[in-house]
Amino acid sequence: NAGVTQTPKFQVLKTGQSMTLQCAQDMNHNSMYWYRQDPGMGLRLIYYSASEGTTDKGEVPNGYNVSRLNKREFSLRLESAAPSQTSVYFCASSELGTDSYSGNTIYFGEGSWLTVV
């Protein structure tokens, strides 16, 4: 099972360049997420998509845009990369549960290491 697949795994950008991180899940999940992970900061939510056709800002959305292309795919775009966006980016997905007390299991991709110089 592939689960959550994100590409590329490694990327080096120059300040001001743009790029798109791609993410796809094969679990028929409704919700998808983009997180960034920085040393000492933990995982922070950038954007999420509760269902196909909807996207919402998370904790740190500035400098990013997202597209929920279809149920499987959720891309993250950096329009003008900045050194502060150097980070490890994780895409994730979960099945939308109707029971708020059950706790959705979030499945993460393997991460994309982005360096902006």
Added chain:
Amino acid sequence: TQLLEQSPQFLSIQEGENLTVYCNSSSVFSSLQWYRQEPGEGPVLLVTVVTGGEVKKLKRLTFQFGDARKDSSLHITAAQPGDTGLYLCAGGGGSNYKLTFGKGTLLTVNP
């Protein structure tokens, strides 16, 4: 803003020792999850606890949710090198769209 404080931030122990990792908040969460992350990988869910006072066991790992649903602990008995990794707690509110993650405890178990 809901915050989760994890302690200790770093822990290095010898194989066979026991350890406890803590996750504390001033906020109430409807559920609390623990993830383990290995180098170069994404976090993987270990357990979800949803009831105050709940205790769950996963082989040598014991997870407890505080009675007031504001804190949780992870206890590992007889740690092994394979337990090495970053342990993250994450609290869920009414909707798990916005899980709040702690900063993690980096555990190293030396053979």
